[in-house]
Amino acid sequence: MAFDIYDFTSLTSSIHEGLATFLPPVGVLVAEWLLVGISVLLFVAVFGLILVYLERKVCALFQQRLGPMRVGKWGLLQTVADFIKLLMKELITPNKADKFLYNLAPFIVIIVTFMAIAAIPFAKGLQAIDFDIGVLYVSAVASLGVIGILLAGWSSNNKYSLIGAMRSGAQIISYELSVGLSLITMIILAGSMQISEIIQAQSTGWFIFTGHIPAIIAFIVFLIAGTAETNRGPFDLAEAESELTAGFHTEYSGIKFAFFFLAEYVNLFIVSAMATVLFLGGWMPFHVGSFEGFNAVMDFVPPIFWFFGKVMFVIFVIMWFKWTFPRLRIDQILTLEWKYLLPINLLNILLMTLIVLMGWHF
Amino acid sequence: MKEIIRYLNDIIKGLCTLVKGMAVTGHYFFHPKLITTQQYPENRATLKMQERFRGxxxxxxxxxxxxxxxxxxxxxxxxxxxxxxxxxxxxxxxxxxxxxxxxxxxxxxxxxxxxxxxxxxxxxxxxxxxxxxxxxxxxxxxxxxxxxxxxxxxxxxxxx
Missing domain, CATH: 3.30.70.3270 (Alpha-Beta Plaits)
Structure with a gap:
């Protein structure tokens, strides 16, 4: 089995050929679905746990604390222990809850994150599906998550849950616009919505450098709107602990709560991955114009490390937001979106169009 | 025109204050020596209570x-x-x-x-x-x- 850390195409094609030798074409398809599904499942579980641990540690450092220190060295096994605890807890369904929707909601939320991960390129050739409209697909699928949140809030038959879900709905639908428009800004520059092509177009320089001013504005807007989309940071009023206990997932316990929890962190990963793909060159190493020697050194680092390094950087910045800024009120959130981000975004698209038409980008 | 200037001013001022806040927390993040948490049972030998502590x-x-x-x-x-x-x-x-x-x-x-x-x-x-x-x-x-x-x-x- 050929394995090349710089290009996973050979690995995936050799798996495909290996399966084809003893399975009929339909069997190969099913086996590959299963393989992809299992690897995405494993990735979500493991990466979710790592992110929860990182969040707690990073938050602690921002607040001059130590964070988890007891379970394992530096508390490394803390999230594993938490997860085992969540698995063993009783699943409580409130008496007057809408049973079907109540049990359906966490699955919608978590399935949506799986669907979005399918289009994320982890490295060259390491991408489940490379749609022609990959960016549109991810933003479309990611916005489905709000249905799960609304269902959870509605079916719990709890005033806190309902208020949290409604806030979350208003917030996500508003910020969807900003996310979409900042994505469009970058699509204008890239000239394609296919994720592999967008990354290929950044082989000479990441879009945040080649697109200069409008790209940087779009990046800032995308970071703000993406933070709001994941219901995190200063925009976490959907679960605002001090007002709504836990917002839309107040009534959930055990593994169903874990689904919401995991989905939140995987959404954080998806937003960071999209920011990485569109602004920071995806898995593309850092290249500067025609410095051959420098570019060769950068090429030496495998793309998968580049990808995860950049994703971790964006995740760190979003965590930085969360643990620095106080929570916004609902009217402030909507003011920020409709009066500031949206007009800036529209002007930014005009600016980007002008720059692309005149060829002023690098 | 005045309105537009105020609008832009709002945005720039807002961004500046956000960056200021992030600088404070960023300083904490990159200076782990500032951590005030103590690991209690481990540090029992060196534990020093505050003067005004009422035990x-x-x-x-x-x-x-x-x-x-x-x-x-x-x-x-x-x-x-x-x-x-x-x-x-x-x-x-x-x-x-x-x-x-x-x-x-x-x-x-x-x-x-x-x-x-x-x-x-x-x-x-x-x-x-x-x-x-x-x-x-x-x-x-x-x-x-x-x-x-x-x-x-x-x-x-x-x-x-």
Missing amino acids: EVIMPHDANNRHKCTGCGICEMNCPNGSIEIITRMIETPEGKKKKVIDKHIYHLGMCTLCNLCVKACPTGAIVMGQKFEHAVWDRSQLTKVLNQPGSEIMTDEKE
Whole structure:
């Protein structure tokens, strides 16, 4: 089995050929679905746990604390222990809850994150599906998550849950616009919505450098709107602990709560991955114009490390937001979106169009 | 036009203040030495409590087993929840005078809220707040303490 850390195409094609030798074409398809599904499942579980641990540690450092220190060295096994605890807890369904929707909601939320991960390129050739409209697909699928949140809030038959879900709905639908428009800004520059092509177009320089001013504005807007989309940071009023206990997932316990929890962190990963793909060159190493020697050194680092390094950087910045800024009120959130981000975004698209038409980008 | 300038000004000012806030937390993040959390059972040997920490009421005794308590009972009167009981006895001084001295200064740690009123009220400064805080015992009778050590006397010669 050929394995090349710089290009996973050979690995995936050799798996495909290996399966084809003893399975009929339909069997190969099913086996590959299963393989992809299992690897995405494993990735979500493991990466979710790592992110929860990182969040707690990073938050602690921002607040001059130590964070988890007891379970394992530096508390490394803390999230594993938490997860085992969540698995063993009783699943409580409130008496007057809408049973079907109540049990359906966490699955919608978590399935949506799986669907979005399918289009994320982890490295060259390491991408489940490379749609022609990959960016549109991810933003479309990611916005489905709000249905799960609304269902959870509605079916719990709890005033806190309902208020949290409604806030979350208003917030996500508003910020969807900003996310979409900042994505469009970058699509204008890239000239394609296919994720592999967008990354290929950044082989000479990441879009945040080649697109200069409008790209940087779009990046800032995308970071703000993406933070709001994941219901995190200063925009976490959907679960605002001090007002709504836990917002839309107040009534959930055990593994169903874990689904919401995991989905939140995987959404954080998806937003960071999209920011990485569109602004920071995806898995593309850092290249500067025609410095051959420098570019060769950068090429030496495998793309998968580049990808995860950049994703971790964006995740760190979003965590930085969360643990620095106080929570916004609902009217402030909507003011920020409709009066500031949206007009800036529209002007930014005009600016980007002008720059692309005149060829002023690098 | 004025409106537009104010609008842009708002955005720039807003971004600046956000960056300022992030600089503060970023400073904390990259300076782990600033962490104030202590790892309690591990650092027991080096643990240093704050000066104003109120762990329990104690009565300091000097090297000759003498304290400053006159047995006046003001602390008992000031205690909001009756954690202090003063038992006094009469003794005869060498000059032949009768004098009231403390027999037992009983302190119920289990009832004490560490409000510091007794320490504030004490006219002679005989009782102070101690730093010890590991008070767990197996039986609650052990929480009733006698603060004056057996055979202790009042410091008299200091004033005379």
